[in-house]
């Protein structure tokens with residue numbers, strides 16, 4: 001590969017701190033590999049170089065790329081995630097000081113169960129799954145950003161107390177979670193002189209890839225280890241910082257000059273990846289963020305197809321569009337990129353019915369275990385066997401009928417072919433209540449006779465499960481629209497099924513498909529924006545570009561910094577494309593009229 005002058009300049013940096021600000025497709029990873037060799041050629045002992053990558057996969061990828069570029073070099077080199085590195089410090093401390101640490105994820109308690117228990121203790125209420133996710137991400141945020149949980153602005157009642165009990169519980173039992181690795185390693189380095197000296201002398205040159213997504217606590221570890229020589233080389237693109245919820249903050253990069261007075265700043269502004277159309281459009285787009293380094297992004301690539309803004313009637317048309325386009329040329333690579341995992345469901349269902357294989361990059365699909373899905377399936381199950389009191393007990397209070405706990409206790413001691421008929425024998429029932437139950441009996445009979453697709457609407461409307469969703473949205477702080485999305489996707493999957501067993505089988509199959517390893521040979525990738533970073537494809541489709549999805553509802557309710565992060569997410573998605581970029585807006589999204597994403601409106605003016 002012929003390196004440009006910009007690139008050569010960068011890799012020739014040897015001593016002292018440096019920040020390389022690079023645009024998408026500028027060859028950041030490539031530069032780190034060449035610079036590693038350059039250090040070695042200039043006399044640095046390879047075992048003294050530590051390269052920190054964002055993920056395990058990128059550490060392996062970098063190792064492979066190094067081997068491919070320099071096949072004859074066979075001395076050991078260290079490419080590691082910060083967590084793996086911190087874990088080594090902790091292990092060494094445990095070995096020398098006889099203090100044992102266990103990862104909470106490997107312990108019998110388990111992080112989720114523990115936090116559920118603590119939430120109950122503190123708030124005398126069960127925590128919902130959504131709230132549990134918020135708690136976990138907020139704990140992580142405060143630890144990584146080294147901010148005080150007291151200042152947290154989240155909607156969790158008594159969050160700070162939950163945080164403190166959780167931390168205290170772990171500390172007393174020698175348990176650590178993923179985020180503790182960095183904090184604990186930092187504590188050990190500060191307090192234990194022997195270990196500090198040992199690790200400080202282990203490495204002399206530090207390189208950080210994806211610096212924009214490195215959290216403040218992670219930077220502190222490196223800062224601690226590399227002083228006083230500060231042989232620190234950071235490669236970053238502040239415009240691609242998309243992990244603020246884990247404590248990454250591009251402002252830290254913007255202020256790096258204050259931390260290292262002799263910081264050398266290098267720019268890599270040539271995009272080798274994309275057509276001029278994509279580079280120019282994405283450049284104009286990201287310039288609307290205020291908190292960023294200004295760059296002059298350019299490319300020597302030629303103009304080709306313009307960036308396509310595609311407006312379609314609904315999600316089905318969106319899936320069909322992608323299906324047809326991805327059949328164009330089997331030698332091309334395609335990526336379908338979305339903001340949330342849930343957006344993939346309909347597409348997976350659509351492509352799979354047409355025997356199209358794909359690589360799906362995330363498997364964090366909560367859909368299959370979500371309470372809305374479970375409730376609806378349980379209600380259908382009960383309609384097929386109305387003697388099943390156990391299933392009935394899971395949802396009786398979520399549908400119309402005013403059935404209470406004491407009625408359920410009665411039913412548990414009185415069996416019958418139809419639990420609702422048994423309920424009619426409950427002593428002293430007022431006549432209006434008997435009418436309610438009689439109406440429910442008739443509703444369940446009707447439900448059992450409907451097609452599987454129509455059952456779902458019947459449950460939502462006639463059995464008033466939708467009212468329950470509205471109530472829980474109010475009570476527990478869910479977003480009602482998001483809850484409705486679950487029923488929408490279930491209906492979408494159910495529309496080609498004739499039986500309940502068929503639907504259950506289909507769900508199992510889709511769940512399996514979305515969990516399979518990502519090594520299939522398919523040329524079509526499906527991914528969230530967070531998981532696609534660093535990768536490139538000939539054609540890219542960014543789907544579901546509606547207000548509330550991208551930008552997300554949450555970012556619209558908060559201050560401008562979250563909206564800037566949504567813009568960066570959009571930018572990361574756009575800049576994965578080499579040749580063709582399709583930005584798609586379905587007018588009806590998940591069965592509801594939608595508004596076009598403000599980002600698309602903005603782009604259509606360029």
Ligand SMILES: Nc1ncnc2c1ncn2[C@@H]1O[C@H](COP(=O)(O)OP(=O)(O)OP(=O)(O)O)[C@@H](O)[C@H]1O
Nearest residue numbers: 002003004024025026027028029030272273534535
């Ligand atoms: N000097 C060069 N000449 C030709 N191609 C290059 C050069 N440097 C890098 N490339 C190519 O440019 C593409 C982008 O490189 P790379 O993936 O390393 O970029 P990146 O800066 O890490 O991108 P991003 O931040 O968007 O993930 C790759 O296909 C790489 O091979």
